[in-house]
Amino acid sequence: MTTFLEEHGRTHVCGELRAEHIGETVTLMGWVGKHRDLGRLTFVDLRDRSGITQLRFDPHYAEDIHDVADSLRSEWCIAVVGEVVSRGANKNPDMPTGDVEVLPQKLEVFSEADVPPFVIRDETEAHEDLRLKHRYLDLRRKPLQEALLTRSKVNALTRNFLIDNGFAEFETPVLNRSTPEGARDYLVPSRIHPGQFYALPQSPQIFKQLLMISGFDRYFQIVKCFRDEDLRADRQPEFTQIDIEMSFVTPEDVIETCEGLIAAIFEGVHDLDVEAPFERLSYDQAMLRFGVDNPDMRFGLEITDISDAVADSEFRVFSGTVARGDVVRGIRVAGEADGFSRNDLDKLEESVKVYGAKGLAWVKVGDDDWKGPIANFLGDAEREAIEAKMGIEPGDLLLFVAASEEVACASLGNLRKDLAAKLDLIDESEFRFCWITDFPMFEEIDGDIHPMHHPFTSPHAEDMDLLGTDPLAVRAQAYDLVLNGHEIGGGSIRIHRQDVQAKIFEMLGMSDEEANDKFGFLLDALQYGTPPHGGIAFGMDRLVMILTGADSIRQVIAFPKTTQASDLMASAPSDVDADQLEELHLRLALKDDEDGE
RNA sequence: GGGGUAGUAGUUCAGAUUGGUUAGAACGCCGGCCUGUCACGCCGGAGGUCGCGGGUUCGAGUCCCGUCUACCCCGCCA
Numbered sequence: 001m002t003t004f005l006e007e008h009g010r011t012h013v014c015g016e017l018r019a020e021h022i023g024e025t026v027t028l029m030g031w032v033g034k035h036r037d038l039g040r041l042t043f044v045d046l047r048d049r050s051g052i053t054q055l056r057f058d059p060h061y062a063e064d065i066h067d068v069a070d071s072l073r074s075e076w077c078i079a080v081v082g083e084v085v086s087r088g089a090n091k092n093p094d095m096p097t098g099d100v101e102v103l104p105q106k107l108e109v110f111s112e113a114d115v116p117p118f119v120i121r122d123e124t125e126a127h128e129d130l131r132l133k134h135r136y137l138d139l140r141r142k143p144l145q146e147a148l149l150t151r152s153k154v155n156a157l158t159r160n161f162l163i164d165n166g167f168a169e170f171e172t173p174v175l176n177r178s179t180p181e182g183a184r185d186y187l188v189p190s191r192i193h194p195g196q197f198y199a200l201p202q203s204p205q206i207f208k209q210l211l212m213i214s215g216f217d218r219y220f221q222i223v224k225c226f227r228d229e230d231l232r233a234d235r236q237p238e239f240t241q242i243d244i245e246m247s248f249v250t251p252e253d254v255i256e257t258c259e260g261l262i263a264a265i266f267e268g269v270h271d272l273d274v275e276a277p278f279e280r281l282s283y284d285q286a287m288l289r290f291g292v293d294n295p296d297m298r299f300g301l302e303i304t305d306i307s308d309a310v311a312d313s314e315f316r317v318f319s320g321t322v323a324r325g326d327v328v329r330g331i332r333v334a335g336e337a338d339g340f341s342r343n344d345l346d347k348l349e350e351s352v353k354v355y356g357a358k359g360l361a362w363v364k365v366g367d368d369d370w371k372g373p374i375a376n377f378l379g380d381a382e383r384e385a386i387e388a389k390m391g392i393e394p395g396d397l398l399l400f401v402a403a404s405e406e407v408a409c410a411s412l413g414n415l416r417k418d419l420a421a422k423l424d425l426i427d428e429s430e431f432r433f434c435w436i437t438d439f440p441m442f443e444e445i446d447g448d449i450h451p452m453h454h455p456f457t458s459p460h461a462e463d464m465d466l467l468g469t470d471p472l473a474v475r476a477q478a479y480d481l482v483l484n485g486h487e488i489g490g491g492s493i494r495i496h497r498q499d500v501q502a503k504i505f506e507m508l509g510m511s512d513e514e515a516n517d518k519f520g521f522l523l524d525a526l527q528y529g530t531p532p533h534g535g536i537a538f539g540m541d542r543l544v545m546i547l548t549g550a551d552s553i554r555q556v557i558a559f560p561k562t563t564q565a566s567d568l569m570a571s572a573p574s575d576v577d578a579d580q581l582e583e584l585h586l587r588l589a590l591k592d593d594e595d596g597e
Numbered sequence: 598g599g600g601g602u603a604g605u606a607g608u609u610c611a612g613a614u615u616g617g618u619u620a621g622a623a624c625g626c627c628g629g630c631c632u633g634u635c636a637c638g639c640c641g642g643a644g645g646u647c648g649c650g651g652g653u654u655c656g657a658g659u660c661c662c663g664u665c666u667a668c669c670c671c672g673c674c675a
Binding site: 037045098116128132204233354562568 | 600608610625629630633634635638667668669671672673674675
């Protein structure tokens with residue numbers, strides 16, 4: 001006996017049939033969407049990833065399959081053989097295949113389906129946790145199918161562009177040694193080496209540099225990376241980078257290549273001409289004007305420093321802050337003096353307190369006077385000075401934070417985003433790129449110096465002398481690509497001189513012994529004729545998220561994890577057998593309140 | 598580690614302010630009718646550990662304490 005599939009191959013997909021196919025006999029395979037039973041006449045929407053075709057079961061045509069047709073239920077996987085016919089006067093202009101329907105003469109049920117836990121349709125109301133538990137069903141929905149197909153397209157466009165531009169793709173180890181800097185590592189115990197561990201890569205950074213030393217010139221890899229840190233809407237513990245490295249290049253060369261790649265991706269996905277070169281902003285400028293190093297440039301609401309204007313203010317909160325060496329900065333919200341109630345302003349104040357601000361001072365600019373709790377403390381001279389800096393008009397709302405530079409930036413930077421959302425200032429169809437350049441080489445955390453990017457980043461040539469005297473003033477040859485307020489890529493020119501690399505390790509508080517233990521292979525390799533090189537890594541998930549208009553990278557990852565880093569479908573992580581632990585030379589040391597689940 | 602929001606039929610929610618008879622609706626599901634539907638329509642029906650544990654009370658979906666899970670944010674993310 002032959003099976004249905006042996007007798008009938010799929011001739012078309014469900015989104016394909018048009019008026020021109022009328023009269024053809026076709027074989028379609030897919031899933032039952034809606035079935036509408038009108039008594040003797042039954043309509044079934046047959047769905048696959050290409051779209052939907054309406055099947056019409058009419059006993060005049062095939063009496064013998066009508067009972068089976070009536071028994072069809074949602075999400076059954078079936079096949080039909082039938083004739084494509086016109087819908088005549090009953091065309092459905094809302095669907096691409098709406099001119100036609102298929103009259104099945106044969107019906108094969110491959111698999112029946114349980115009633116799904118949520119209805120499979122484009123717009124679902126089901127909560128995300130339920131959908132994650134049955135991800136294979138959620139992935140039947142069109143928005144997720146489109147997102148993953150876009151992701152596949154980005155993969156292909158990336159490979160094509162880079163291969164065409166002389167890049168070669170290499171794989172690097174997933175099982176690697178743990179290195180001290182950066183994020184927390186995911187560790188893998190070694191069975192063969194008792195007590196020792198591999199680490200999963202946070203990025204293939206050192207390996208790609210070693211490939212440059214080997215002479216491969218132009219490397220790329222689309223690669224999974226792992227960081228054991230807390231999750232966010234745009235952060236997963238495993239994520240995908242488009243990893244790129246080039247030899248004999250300046251930052252300009254890397255940037256130019258990236259702009260070409262991005263343009264190719266946007267053209268391929270959205271048929272959109274991306275304007276290059278992209279806007280550039282130094283890190284200092286970005287922090288001053290936007291408060292963050294990933295500014296959303298689709299709207300204004302820039303931040304203004306008014307410290308000088310209020311240094312001698314009667315308003316002690318302002319003058320005292322400036323006297324301490326901290327800053328007073330503000331945002332002018334044009335024409336919104338009447339747009340915010342006292343209650344609204346209280347809410348804005350709560351939102352800046354999250355970032356450490358003590359409060360949010362506000363002024364409503366009237367036609368001939370300023371109003372608000374602090375207005376009386378601001379004299380004419382101060383008002384004029386503030387006006388000169390912020391360009392004030394009657395009807396404006398002014399918002400101020402007095403705090404350390406760090407807190408002022410963070411609070412106003414995020415207030416700026418909140419305001420834009422509230423005032424609906426963001427054009428969701430716009431893609432606005434910006435390079436952030438000249439990052440500081442180091443940042444100080446609790447008195448210790450840490451690399452802002454990573455310890456292989458090269459300082460600016462002209463700042464090299466500052467390494468010994470004023471390390472916090474040293475600028476790095478590092479650049480981030482920001483799109484609509486998301487960092488979608490970051491890279492740098494790397495250190496190619498062994499003595500400079502050793503010096504950086506030393507500055508980071510690493511002894512020679514420690515540096516040799518952890519990075520000896522890199523320091524050795526740098527001794528053998530290292531080309532100047534640099535590169536970048538793009539966050540694929542974030543890029544696809546923005547390309548598809550998703551608001552979380554979970555929507556563009558086939559099987560993502562929850563904010564507790566769990567896979568609700570596979571129930572990972574999980575306990576393991578005692579035998580497995582034994583083999584790996586591991587013994588659990590759980591505290592009383594940890595039961596290992 | 599911290600802050601916020603949510604958890605009640607299969608699903609999405611209402612019910613909680615003011616503790617009190619039998620916890621409702623819509624969608625979905627099941628059955629019946631229906632030959633042009635495409636959010637099909639009409640009639641009928643089934644379906645509940647009110648997240649979990651404890652407490653207060655004559656009585657708890659409702660009040661109190663604890664806890665779990667999901668989401669958003671801070672910290673963290675070279």
